[in-house]
Amino acid sequence: MREDVKQLLALQEIDQKIRALEAELLRIPQLQETAKDRLANDTAALAQAKANFQANEVEIKKVDLDIGTRRNSIERLKNQQFETKKNDEYTKLGQEVIRYEEMVDALETRELELMEIADDLRGNITAAEAALTKTQGYVDEEIKALEDRATERRKALAEAQSLKEERVAAIGDEELLDTYHRLFNKRDGQAIVKVTPERSCTSCHVQVTPATYALAQSGAAIAHCDNCSAILFI
Ligand SMILES: [Zn+2]
Numbered sequence: 001m002r003e004d005v006k007q008l009l010a011l012q013e014i015d016q017k018i019r020a021l022e023a024e025l026l027r028i029p030q031l032q033e034t035a036k037d038r039l040a041n042d043t044a045a046l047a048q049a050k051a052n053f054q055a056n057e058v059e060i061k062k063v064d065l066d067i068g069t070r071r072n073s074i075e076r077l078k079n080q081q082f083e084t085k086k087n088d089e090y091t092k093l094g095q096e097v098i099r100y101e102e103m104v105d106a107l108e109t110r111e112l113e114l115m116e117i118a119d120d121l122r123g124n125i126t127a128a129e130a131a132l133t134k135t136q137g138y139v140d141e142e143i144k145a146l147e148d149r150a151t152e153r154r155k156a157l158a159e160a161q162s163l164k165e166e167r168v169a170a171i172g173d174e175e176l177l178d179t180y181h182r183l184f185n186k187r188d189g190q191a192i193v194k195v196t197p198e199r200s201c202t203s204c205h206v207q208v209t210p211a212t213y214a215l216a217q218s219g220a221a222i223a224h225c226d227n228c229s230a231i232l233f234i
Pocket of ligand 1: 203230
């Protein structure tokens with residue numbers, strides 16, 4: 001292989017590494033955001049559990065208030081009963097008292113049911129909080145691991161960039177470097193490529209002419225693919 005092609009190949013290798021590191025560094029913040037999104041479900045589940053508990057508490061208060069109102073009515077009816085001189089009114093008020101007491105009984109039963117439900121709902125909140133804490137732990141770990149990876153990649157990138165500078169300086173030929181960089185960008189990082197024994201360019205996969213192949217073989221000059229202009233080596 002020609003010495004300049006060999007040097008360009010070494011430069012391309014480091015440029016490909018730089019390109020991969022830059023792409024990875026761009027992806028890391030996105031991956032961190034995705035990790036944070038995983039908290040959304042658990043946060044929503046906890047909010048729902050709290051809302052369910054709260055709605056039940058409101059229901060309990062309502063029943064409690066109803067019981068209070070009925071008890072006041074019972075007291076009022078009993079006072080009326082105490083004050084009346086009429087037998088039939090006394091009996092009627094007594095029946096009313098019984099009717100209200102039955103209502104209070106039913107409401108108290110309902111209140112006990114709601115309190116049992118409250119226990120379950122409180123348990124749901126505890127479970128949802130535990131799930132959120134667990135997920136938060138995983139997410140924190142993942143974000144930290146991604147941060148560590150980014151630090152490591154930034155270091156590798158700085159090293160690669162300084163190595164690139166060395167390799168560019170070693171080549172020195174501005175025109176050749178321009179051609180290389182133009183090809184590298186245009187051919188998606190495939191500026192210097194192998195040409196197969198079947199004369200196929202491994203950048204564009206088109207077959208080169210026998211003359212081009214022969215040039216790549218002899219190394220008399222830099223051979224370019226007839227189709228995509230990539231620099232060829234065998
Ligand atoms: Zn080609």
